[in-house]
Amino acid sequence: MQSSKERNLVKKIQKGNEKAFKKLYDKYASYALRTAFAMTKNNADASDIVQETFIRVYRNIDSFDVQMPFKPWFYRILINEGKRVLEKRKREAMPIESNENLDAIQQTTEKKPMNGKILEALDHVSDDDRTLMILKYVDRFTEKELAETMGVNVNTLKSRLLRARKRLKEVYAGGEFHDGP
Amino acid sequence: MMDHEDKFFRESFLKETNEAVDHKEHVWHNIQQELFPKKKKSLWTGRIAMGFGTVAAAIIIVIISTSILTTERAGEEGKSEQHEQLEQPEQPEKPEQPSDDTKIPLEDQYEKEIQMEREPEGQLEIVDMELAVHEADRYIIYVDKDRFEYKMDEDESFIQFTEAEGDMYPEVGITIRRYDDAEEQDLVERVNEEIADEDMVIEEEENMSDPFDAYAITAYANESPHEWNSPVYRYYIYEADEEEHVYFVFKQMLFMEGMGGQSSLMDLMLETFEYVGE
Structure with missing residues (x-):
């Protein structure tokens, strides 16, 4: 509010x-x-x-x-x-x-090494998921704020968040983090 | 609750985006150039004034003014060309405040009444505010019209609390004084002397950003400072014009029991304070 x-x-x-x-x-x-x-x-x-x-x-x-x-x-x-x-x-x-160049650029991007950078990992998630992750982690948006900004209801937002977070975790190679206790 | 992965992601994002924040001042500068370009003096002012003179005087003035205006215009055009080469600013979409040249009284440049909001103890309250203007000191402020009254004096203005209080209560309100060619340190010393003269002692000094950027000094009574009706003074030393060294000193006069509510109301009014410039 x-x-x-x-x-x-x-x-x-x-x-x-x-x-x-x-x-x-x-x-x-x-x-x-x-x-x-x-x-x-x-x-x-x-x-x-x-x-x-x-x-x-x-x-x-x-x-x-x-x-x-x-x-x-x-x-x-x-x-x-x-x-x-x-x-x-x-x-x-x-x-x-x-x-054809678009596909070539896309493929090159997907093969880029991540060098332990979270921003590099973002290249491997969809545009919408990327935006969600940035707003959640950089700007500390609440789920309600995210839903309002993205123009979706909170339940849809929650499932999108789960998917985006899972994808980010998958592409962030190297096991820099572990599951919490 | 943020788990281990979330914490890791957040910290990584912040770390990897730190460098972007370095550009904050530069971006503001560009925005300012675009939206609030510096005002230029009107070339027409002199011409309007000339129309009211005698014919003979007018002819002389016309000759002199024309040469001056031509020179000024050449200067302005030169600046303008240089300006365009460097920045090419668009005209702002919002109307600029009319300049002093147009002689429009300040009270005609602002809305007579506005509504502000505050939330004492979590409850939303709409406060009806009325415009108060000090032409000579070149400022405006909106005053809570139900509880305060604005009074103008030669040396200082006073926003007085008008709700029935009685003699047992200390005076409540804000004095506003303008100082030209001033330095902050001199004003701090002046305030310190005033505090001592009134048998008060400094409780706190700090730089603050609300209701505006200022140096704040809070003083309590020397004797029995914590009685319900003990006076409390809070001074704000506010630099209104850095180049011209124009300062305003606001003195909030309160008492212990009324501090919370009255102080937030006074800050709400001070939030609307605007030095218009010469």
Whole structure:
């Protein structure tokens, strides 16, 4: 649930208050940058994504209903922007006419060694599962927040989480972790 | 509850994304350039003013002003070109606050009343706030209109608690004073002297971020500090304009028993404080 402090902050931003917007930025920017970096593994892209996200938030804040939780709304914009940048990078990396290249790139990616990196392991899960894992582990989303952000009900979300976590565990080679006691 | 694997995943994600956080300030700078570009002085102000002079004076002024304006315009255009080459900012979609040049009174630039929310003891409360303006000191603040009243004086303004209290209660409210060309350390010393003069002692000093970034000093009564009606002062030393060294000192006057509720109400009002600039 959104705190009254955050609602007041959003109301101030809706009136064009720069200081309030800076406070909101200070609150969300670090995790937004981590999230964007986890999606792209590229600092310049992560910065661009977060920059564009906050600009969109500010320009569209009037359409945001302050009675609704802010966090899922913010992260939906962030994730969409992240996906947009990834698509753009994909298009830039290969000529549109050679669809075969997509398969080749995909196969190369799948064979990439993980070097003990969790972000490398993410390359081997589906886009939706990747987003779920990032929001869960980087941003500490609750199941309810995840469900709101992904636009699914909590039960569907729970089964997706289980599947994503299982897949991440499978692809993260080397046995760096063990089952808990 | 987070199990061993979850903990491992979380720590790995945070460790591998640490470097991204280094870009936080740089990203904010870009956002600021895009959404809040620095305002430029209006070139039309001088022209409007000229229309009210005598014809003869106007002719002279026109000649002088034209040359000045031409020079200024050349300067502005030069800056503008340079600016465009470097950044090419788009116009912000939100309207800028009208500049001082337009002579629009502050009270006409802000909504007369707003509603704020707070949650004393977990219960949501809507607080009706009324705009208070200090044109000379160039600030606005919204005041809880049911429980407080804003009074303006020459040296300082006062937001006074108006709910019936009686003589047995110490005064409750906030004084607001502006200081120009000031340094924080001088103001801290000034506050320390005032605290000593009023037979109070400093209980706590800290940098705080709520209701805004400021240096806070809390003082209790020297004698019997923990009686229900013992006065408590909380000072906020707030730097409103770093370049011009404009500071505001807020003094919250409370008493022990009323500290929780009154203090959070006062902070709620101070959250709305905005120095508009010259």
